[in-house]
Amino acid sequence: MTRAIKVRHLLAALVAVLTLAPQAARADTGADARADAGFVSAPVSASAPGQRWVGTWEGAPSGTVPAQPGASIRNVVHTSVGGSAARVRISNRLGTAPLQLGSVTLALQELGASESPNAVPGSMRVATFAGARSVTVPVGMDVVTDPVGLPIPADANLLISVHTPTDSGPATYHRSALQANFLGQGGDWTADELGAAYTVPLGNWYYVTGVDVFGSSAxxxxxxxxxxxxxxxxxxxxxxxxxxxxxxxxxxxxxxxxxxxxxxxxxxxxxxxxxxxxxxxxxxxxxxxxxxxxxxxxxxxxxxxxxxxxxxxxxxxxxxxxxxxxxxxxxxxxxxxxxxxxxxxxxxxxxxxxxxxxxxxxxxxxxxxxxxxxxxxxxxxxxxxxxxxxxxxxxxxxxxxxxxxxxxxxxxxxxxxxxxxx
The missing domain is CATH 3.40.50.1110 (SGNH hydrolase)
Structure with missing residues (x-):
């Protein structure tokens, strides 16, 4: 059995065991009733370890740059703690027009390759927003995805890919990522495990400003x-x-x-x-x-x-x-x-x-x-x-x-x- 197939089988088994994690995670809405709709304005309520959302990564918005209409951006972020499910924060906080995202995906980055756009085979997941694959983020707002059923390791790199089908105006970004990220032009490449379409290097994080995990011991x-x-x-x-x-x-x-x-x-x-x-x-x-x-x-x-x-x-x-x-x-x-x-x-x-x-x-x-x-x-x-x-x-x-x-x-x-x- 090849290493890739072993990894795919292992991830599939783990996700099967953790199928209840998204449903359990969805119940932890925190102080803001709008959290179920994906809008975030308050921290979640305290609960026992493993039964709350915990932040594992953040990239604070630092400004805006021109949008990349019709392109896909693969952001690479590094976890501090792990969990059984994840949710991603998307920001249009500094934008001037509603942000339209056609699709968002989450995956584990290729093992041992910190500057690769390739995903671990079998780890690609589509993120949704109140069940929908696309979302429009109002000006000045953040949204969070629905829980994504993917085991998230601590001290690991994630690939968060976003597709912007239209020009939604200035893109909220983090300028100095100190991390290799990638741009794929001319299409929706968010679900591609192999990152061959991501040919343009980026040194910034676009739109993605946070990742939380559920089921963490932290x-x-x-x-x-x-x-x-x-x-x-x-x-x-x-x-x-x-x-x-x-x-x-x-x-x-x-x-x-x-x-x-x-x-x-x-x-x-x-x-x-x-x-x-x-x-x-x-x-x-x-x-x-x-x-x-x-x-x-x-x-x-x-x-x-x-x-x-x-x-x-x-x-x-x-x-x-x-x-x-x-x-x-x-x-x-x-x-x-x-x-x-x-x-x-x-x-x-x-x-x-x-x-x-x-x-x-x-x-x-x-x-x-x-x-x-x-x-x-x-x-x-x-x-x-x-x-x-x-x-x-x-x-x-x-x-x-x-x-x-x-x-x-x-x-x-x-x-x-x-x-x-x-």
């Missing part, structure tokens, strides 16, 4: 709210070495009652107070954090672009007030907040001594202000002891702002896992 999820450092800039392409990925690997080593999915809500260029690359962190707190499935904790690392950007933020108190608003909103939902200190950037073109003073004041507040439920002192971990305003050379990819793979690992190792789930 007790919930943690969201990393941040900018390019959280988005993974400086780490290896298509390797899933961002610090939230490294955190997910640490969490998978914990006992089941303490495991969490990890959702990366980082956007390169994002700011805490002002819209820039994507909505401000304050404005996207609801859709990118509070509305995600099973959220227990959020780690906030935002503010460096406010300090060094244009217009620059010279008053540390403005950032401190924003942190207070985030904590208040999260605590109102029963969500813990970990404050992450802002990392050094001496040697970068945006550095000035005055801005360094603001960063130091903000970090002092994060460490000692008593606001957060815990602190991840990234600054102390990655700074150069000989020049604390600069990144340690071992962690610097060369731009003196972001982090290489070693730096990303060091940041993830800084986080106290006991602070994430009390």
């Amino acid at each position: 007790v919930g999820s943690v969201v990393a709210l941040g900018d390019s450092i959280t988005d993974g800039s400086g780490s290896t392409f298509s390797a899933n070495h961002r610090w939230p990925d490294r955190l997910a690997a640490r969490l998978r080593g914990l006992p089941e009652h303490r495991r969490l999915g990890v959702l990366n809500a980082g956007i390169s260029g994002n700011r805490l107070l002002l819209e820039g690359r994507g909505p401000s962190a304050l404005d996207r707190l609801g859709p990118d954090v509070l509305s995600r499935a099973g959220v227990r904790t959020v780690i906030v690392m935002e503010g460096i672009n406010d300090i060094k950007g244009t217009p620059e933020q010279t008053d540390p108190g403005a950032l401190e007030d924003a942190y207070r608003r985030i904590v208040a909103s999260a605590h109102a939902r029963g969500i813990r907040v970990i404050g992450a200190t802002l990392t050094p950037y001496g040697g970068h073109g945006g550095y000035t001594p005055a801005r360094e003073g603001v960063r130091q004041a903000v970090n002092a507040f994060i460490r000692d202000g008593g606001l957060f439920d815990g602190v991840a002192d990234f600054d102390a971990t990655v700074r150069d002891p000989a020049a604390p305003h600069r990144i340690h050379p071992a962690y610097d990819p060369g731009d003196h702002l972001h982090f290489n793979d070693a730096g990303m690992r060091a940041m993830a190792d800084t986080i106290d896992l006991t602070a994430l789930v009390p």
Whole structure:
């Protein structure tokens, strides 16, 4: 028996055993009655592990690009935790016209091939929306698919393919995926297991902004709210070495009652107070954090672009007030907040001594202000002891702002896992 046939038989057997998972999952509608229709605006209610939706992946909307009418886009995303079924979040949050999707599919990516458009044989599934294969997403809204009966492994790549039959105007996307994705022109190729039609490489995620799993042993999820450092800039392409990925690997080593999915809500260029690359962190707190499935904790690392950007933020108190608003909103939902200190950037073109003073004041507040439920002192971990305003050379990819793979690992190792789930 060939390896492909073995994989197909195994997946078929697993899905047969799990045929009740979509029906059980459908009963967990959460706080918003519209969830059954696919519209999401609130997190699901708490329940026993394995009987709730838990977020396993996120790509926060960062802007728009021209649509790809008549094409298919194969997005590659990486899970943090697994489950017996999945649902996919599709976004038209930043669009200007109703988004028409002709079809959406979900599959496992070809084993051992992080830059391949091919699916594991037998794993392709059609996603539906209230039973229909096509959907129109209103302007400014997200929708979620019906439960998809496919066993989802932890630490694995999924293929989420979408077909846009018409020009629906600007496409909501995540600009810096740091992952090989694919465009297939001139047709609906979403159900193709072999990705021969996907001939154009993409470095962005189109429309797809989240994946939840049902039947996971994880007790919930943690969201990393941040900018390019959280988005993974400086780490290896298509390797899933961002610090939230490294955190997910640490969490998978914990006992089941303490495991969490990890959702990366980082956007390169994002700011805490002002819209820039994507909505401000304050404005996207609801859709990118509070509305995600099973959220227990959020780690906030935002503010460096406010300090060094244009217009620059010279008053540390403005950032401190924003942190207070985030904590208040999260605590109102029963969500813990970990404050992450802002990392050094001496040697970068945006550095000035005055801005360094603001960063130091903000970090002092994060460490000692008593606001957060815990602190991840990234600054102390990655700074150069000989020049604390600069990144340690071992962690610097060369731009003196972001982090290489070693730096990303060091940041993830800084986080106290006991602070994430009390």
